[in-house]
Amino acid sequence: MATHDDDHPAPDDEATRIATTGSTGNQNHTGPTTPITDPGKSVTEALTAVSEELANSTSSVVGIGSVLKNRFVLEQMLGRGGMGVVYKARDLRKVEAMDRDPYIAVKVLSKDFQANPDSFIALQRESKKAQQLAHPNIVTVYDFDRDGPNVFMTMELLEGEPLDQLIRRLRPATLPTQQVLSIIEQMARALAYAHSESIVHSDFKPGNVFLTSKSVVKVVDFGIARAAKRADRPAEDATIFDPGSLGALTPTYASCEMLEYGEPDPRDDVYGLSVVAYELLAGSHPFDRKPATYARDLNLKPKRPKELPKEIWNAIIHGLEFDREKRTRNATEFLKEMSGPRPGRDSALPKWAIPAAVAIVLLLVITTGSLLFNGQNGDLQPEIVLEETSSLEPEMRERIENILEVAEVHMLVGRLLEPPGSSAYDAYHQILIMHQHNKQATEGLQQVGDLLEQQVRDLIESKEIQAGKSLLEKGLDALPEHQGLKKLQSDL
Incomplete structure (x- = not known):
C-alpha cells in the first residue's frame, strides 16, 4: 500500500492538537516579529511582502487532479494534519525523463494556515530545517515552492505504515521485542542527529513516525521544530520568525514544559520518544493517555512491562521524568542508556x-x-x-x-x-x-x-x-x- 509519512488521520484522542501562544499570551500574532538583531531591512521587508501577498491572495482550491507549477499532478490524498495536506503526486519532469518511479509526496499548506501570513515563513523554515537533516531515518525533503497562494513542499514518497496506525492495529498486543527495539533505536538515532544540528522536533508522536515496508523508520514533520538555543547561532535566525507561535502540539506526547509554554529543548523530544517507546513495548500509553502535567499532579507511575531488560526500562523511566532537569539530556544519551544486554545478544553493548x-x-x-x-x-x-x-x-x-x-x-x-x-x-x-x-x-x-x-x-x-x-x-x-x-x- 502506498502511503506517506507526514500527516495521518487518527482518532480524536490521538489527533487532538492545542494552540499555544507562549508565555506572553499574545493570541493575535499576524506578522513577523521584530528581530533582536536586525539582519538587514531587505530580508525583513522581503518576508513581510510575501506575508502580505499571501494574506491578500484569493486562495484557489487544491485537490486531487490539481497541477502545481505545471509540474506536480496531485493524484491521491495520503494524510491531513495541523500544517497541511499530503498528496501522492506525479512529477511530470520525471515522466519526461522516462523515470521508472515518477511519484513523490507533496505537502500543501492548509487553508487555515494560509489565513496566517506567518505560515509561509513557517513552512519555508520547515523545509530548510528538513533539508538540513540528511539522515537515513529522517524523511528526505526535496524543495519548497509556491504556486499563486498555494505553498507546498516536495518530499520522498514512502511505502509502508505510520506508527500510530500500527499501534492501533496491534493494540493491546505488541510487535516482537527485537523488532520494537530496532524501531526505538532508529527513532532515537533520527532525533540524536537532529539534536546534534540544534533542532528540536517539538511534536514527536507516533503519527510523525513512519515504518516503511523495508522496516526502516522515517521521522517526519519538523513543521514546528525550532533551533535549540546555541551561543554560536546568529540571533536573527531565531527572531525573524518563530514557528512555535503558530502553536501546535499533541498533549498526550508533550512534556510538562511544552504544556506550560517553556522554551523548546531536546529533552522535550526525549519525553515524547520515551512515551512512544513505552507504547510499543507495553501496548498502552504509560499514563493512560493523560497529559504530562495531569500525570505529574496525580503522581502517576508507569507499570514496567514483563521481561523488559533493566537497561531499557531505566532508559525509558529516565526519559519520562516530569522535571526537565531530571530527564535524559538528549537522544544521544537516551541511545547510550539503552545500550545494555538485550534478548538474543551476547554482549552488553549493541x-x-x-x-x-x-x-x-x-x-x-x-x-x-x-x-x-x-x-x-x-x-x-x-x-x-x-x-x-x-x-x-x-x-x-x-x-x-x-x-x-x-x-x-x-x-x-x-x-x-x-x-x-x-x-x-x-x-x-x-x-x-x-x-x-x-x-x-x-x-x-x-x-x-x-x-x-x-x-x-x-x-x-x-x-x-x-x-x-x-x-x-x-x-x-x-x-x-x-x-x-x-x-x-x-x-x-
Whole structure:
C-alpha cells in the first residue's frame, strides 16, 4: 500500500492538537516579529511582502487532479494534519525523463494556515530545517515552492505504515521485542542527529513516525521544530520568525514544559520518544493517555512491562521524568542508556558499538605506547603537546564542545567518512582547524582510522576484496598517516 509519512488521520484522542501562544499570551500574532538583531531591512521587508501577498491572495482550491507549477499532478490524498495536506503526486519532469518511479509526496499548506501570513515563513523554515537533516531515518525533503497562494513542499514518497496506525492495529498486543527495539533505536538515532544540528522536533508522536515496508523508520514533520538555543547561532535566525507561535502540539506526547509554554529543548523530544517507546513495548500509553502535567499532579507511575531488560526500562523511566532537569539530556544519551544486554545478544553493548569500544581500548594502548617509546610505534608524537580546551575563550570552547557532540553522534550511527561534510571525520577535522592540537579531536581521528581499518579487514575476510580496497583508499585519502591503514596497504 502506498502511503506517506507526514500527516495521518487518527482518532480524536490521538489527533487532538492545542494552540499555544507562549508565555506572553499574545493570541493575535499576524506578522513577523521584530528581530533582536536586525539582519538587514531587505530580508525583513522581503518576508513581510510575501506575508502580505499571501494574506491578500484569493486562495484557489487544491485537490486531487490539481497541477502545481505545471509540474506536480496531485493524484491521491495520503494524510491531513495541523500544517497541511499530503498528496501522492506525479512529477511530470520525471515522466519526461522516462523515470521508472515518477511519484513523490507533496505537502500543501492548509487553508487555515494560509489565513496566517506567518505560515509561509513557517513552512519555508520547515523545509530548510528538513533539508538540513540528511539522515537515513529522517524523511528526505526535496524543495519548497509556491504556486499563486498555494505553498507546498516536495518530499520522498514512502511505502509502508505510520506508527500510530500500527499501534492501533496491534493494540493491546505488541510487535516482537527485537523488532520494537530496532524501531526505538532508529527513532532515537533520527532525533540524536537532529539534536546534534540544534533542532528540536517539538511534536514527536507516533503519527510523525513512519515504518516503511523495508522496516526502516522515517521521522517526519519538523513543521514546528525550532533551533535549540546555541551561543554560536546568529540571533536573527531565531527572531525573524518563530514557528512555535503558530502553536501546535499533541498533549498526550508533550512534556510538562511544552504544556506550560517553556522554551523548546531536546529533552522535550526525549519525553515524547520515551512515551512512544513505552507504547510499543507495553501496548498502552504509560499514563493512560493523560497529559504530562495531569500525570505529574496525580503522581502517576508507569507499570514496567514483563521481561523488559533493566537497561531499557531505566532508559525509558529516565526519559519520562516530569522535571526537565531530571530527564535524559538528549537522544544521544537516551541511545547510550539503552545500550545494555538485550534478548538474543551476547554482549552488553549493541553490535554497532562493539568496534567503537574495541577502538577506544586500542587507542589507550597506542597512546600509552607512544609516550613510553618516543612515538616510534604510534601516530602521536611526544613533542606535540595536545592542547586542552580549558585555556580557550568560553565562546570558542563551547563551539568545540558542540562539534564534539556532533562527531559523537556520527560515530554512533556509523558515519565515519561519509556523507562528505557530515561525518565524524569532518567534525573532528573542523575542530583541528579551530584548535590545532585538540586532544579529543586528535584521538577521535585516530578512532575513525581504527574503525576503518577493522571494516577493511572484515571486508577482506569476507572475500569482498574490491570493496575493501575501495574503503582503504578512501581511508588513506583522509588519514594518510594512520599506521594501521598504511600497514594494510602494504599487506595488500
